[in-house]
Amino acid sequence: MINVIVVGNGMVGYKFCEKFVSKSGQEKYQITVFGEESRRAYDRVHLSEYFAGKSADDLSLSTTEWYKENNILLNTSELIVNINTQNKTINTHLDKTYEYDYLVLATGSAAFVPPIQGVEKEGVFVYRTIEDLDAIMTYAKKIKANGATEAAVLGGGLLGLEAAKAVRDLELNAHVVEFAPRLMPRQLDQAASDMLQSKIEELNIGIHLNKATQYIDGEESIKGMMFANDELLKVDMLVISAGIKPRDELARVAGLEVGVRGGIVVNNQMLTSDPYIYAIGEAALYNGMIYGLVAPGYEMADVAAEQILKGDKTMRETIDMSTQLKLIGVEVASFGDPFIENENVTAIVYENKFSGIYKRINVTKDGKTLLGGILVGDSSDYNGLFQIYNNAMALPENPEDLILGSRGGETSSFGSASDLPDSAVICSCENVTKGAICCSLIDGTTSTFSDVVKLTKATSGCGGCKPMVVDIVKATQKSLGKEVKESICEHFNYTRQELFDIVKINKYSNFYDVIDHHGNGDGCEVCKPVVASVFSSLYNDTANKHVTTQDTNDRFLGNIQRNGTYSVVPRMAGGEITPEKLIVIGEVAKQFDLYTKITGAQRLDLFGAQLNDLPAIWKILIDNGFETGHAYGKSLRAVKSCVGNAWCRYGMDDSVGFAIELENRYKGIRAPHKIKGGVSACIRECAEARGKDFGLIAVEGGWNLYICGNGGANPKHAVLLAESIDKETVLKYMDRFLMYYIRTAGPLVRTSTWLEKLEGGLDYLKEVIIFDRIGICETLDSEMASLINSYECEWNQVIEKPRLMKRFTHFVNTDERDDNLEYIPLRDQKMPKSW
């Protein structure tokens, strides 16, 4: 056996072991690890989560079994006191001696404590290990019991801000004290720091910049910090997080070469000045630099493992220090050279103080190369920007699109993953390149996204690269001639359209028949509603027939709201209502103490109905001529209308009458997404019909029919399908359009997205539903007719059948009502109390 001894049991030491045992030829080696802490290696990057309730075990990177399984000897609480490079042995503080063939120093770093007078006083801590955190917690408890409230963190860098969050989690008032004029001085410019500062201050954390601390005030224990301008900040505790210093003591004693300001000098094989000793992680000085990020440390671990196993992998010349993280809930990222400023560089800056977003990219004057940048408040562009920077990819014509988003057309400013070179590092946590992902798919080692994750570990770190890995896997599969499917979920390897055909041809009417014959597992919250929706579209089965596979809204025929109660929306076709009916709604709301509001679609919404009360509420409404408005379903919600020619002096046609007719025609049909309509009686368009899935506008000689618009988060104007057509033609085209959409759209795909994805677009759609190019119009017509003719009110079904009423009780074993609901007043009505 060849002995490899690893000194240091931190993240990098652990990663070395993990990399080593995964490589071929390692069977002849015995790894022994020494750690001075009492526990297995843990995730120091997420240390502050320890304050937020995570246990030391939660943070642990592995299990005791893992070491056993991989035949690694782990010695915790054992400190190495010296290395004898002549005999190739080490001595531990227990006076034991171990022989090595190769030694790996992964001793990491210690907190740097600036030489400030009084730092030895009680109540001053560093922020580095779980023991440090335990000591901080104990002390915080003690001072809080004495009424003390203030705590400071020295250092406004990454770790300092993490520490400030930790202090706040201990319910102390936190202050961050930074010597530099800005926060995260190595990653952010002044404007970005200002933005971050205001976000952090919103969380009641005090920020004190430009502060040189002269001495720590107090007798035995800390009472305050005295700054250079004689200003005193009164604090009862101080956590120092002002940087790191490499742990190179062992190396020094052993006579290995170390840097002037510390750090064990290594070459690109991670070899120290001794040919049998390697150094990795924050203890290693590579290219004159100490790298305090985990990604370079992991890469060093891999290089050292390769070298010991006689591989030829070496460390890259330049190491990227780009980072993306969430600090105290604020997204922050910086990449490349974030500060570069000279006559050849233009900085493009987007700053939105209202939303707290700052973005800066540094681009060469010719607009061709991205050199670096900073993102605060919204770092969603980071992955795309980092890939462009890291692979020196071409920039879009207007580089500002990279941070402002493309303002024309639909394509992303970042291009697609297929533009990336094979050398592009996609997952920087695990250093996985695009080539590695593609190769494994091409040579058949992997065939799915989850295979790729298992093999390469890509996405298993921070997870930020996941969308890109998914894209690459899809693109590669496509290039291999494999069909890339928008499968519904893990239970069905089919698209919604395929399922539609499967159900139709086999005449299935039960979810479990479909999954047993064509899927696997037990189904889930994704595929069950899809299949239920297909049943409804084919047979117009109401939600009452497929209760088990319907999501909560369809199952209880109401919309679940913030506190778990439901809202009730009776149909009010076209928005028309008689005074008598208005009074009924008012009386129901009063009787059941419901909050009442007019919705955006001209309906009346009654909120706060408890499950137990729903059937009784519906009964009153139905007895007075109402029916369900399907406000809960992926179905026709409403057809909005303007006043119309009956009352409006401009009206050209009867928009109200037509809206009522359309709403009643399509009420109850289920679709991949909710559908809304609008009818305006003139081009003034008071019904906002062009913001709907279908919209009609009265013009000279008939109606203009618009389709595939929507409001919501990504509003789309509807497009013109046919001009000046009569009512009969409108209905014909509408039937076909809706039915074709219902048959072919993916789950939860709106009509606008459906049309975008439809090959051939609007022209093709016209060919299909107007000119019957593929000969399906007759089928579409008859399918829609059967849906229209089989309408039933779901509320009515429930109140007529006591068997169905059983669903609407909160408890199975008692008639009591949910006693957890609490309300507070709101403008003469009420709203759910926030927890």
Place this chain on the structure above:
Amino acid sequence: MEELLNRYETVNLSAVKIWFKAGEIKDFPSNRGGCIKYKDKQIAIFNFERRNEWYACQNACPHKMEMVLSRGMTGSTDGIPKIACPMHKKTFSLVDGSNLNGDDLKIATYPVKIEGEEVFVGFLE
């Protein structure tokens, strides 16, 4: 809010002190959930008939503290039986209560036993 969540703690089968009769099999819909009240607790019980298994967990969604889990949809991920919260679709293992979407919100689970036609849930007190 915390006080509400503190009411719920996973009970292991070996630790059960009280078997509470929640009802009869026919009271619980198949492949769905039903909620029962036990002292100050609301417990969701799932008759996962397709797998011939029964599960119980807290009815409170740990995310927004609403009493709704019994109204969620049952299913499985990689063979693990799960419940999806109807509010925001976080999914939880019915076996150990862990959050299958990755973050650290967990739910408490309780043992269920069937004797004859009767359904019992295990509690510590």
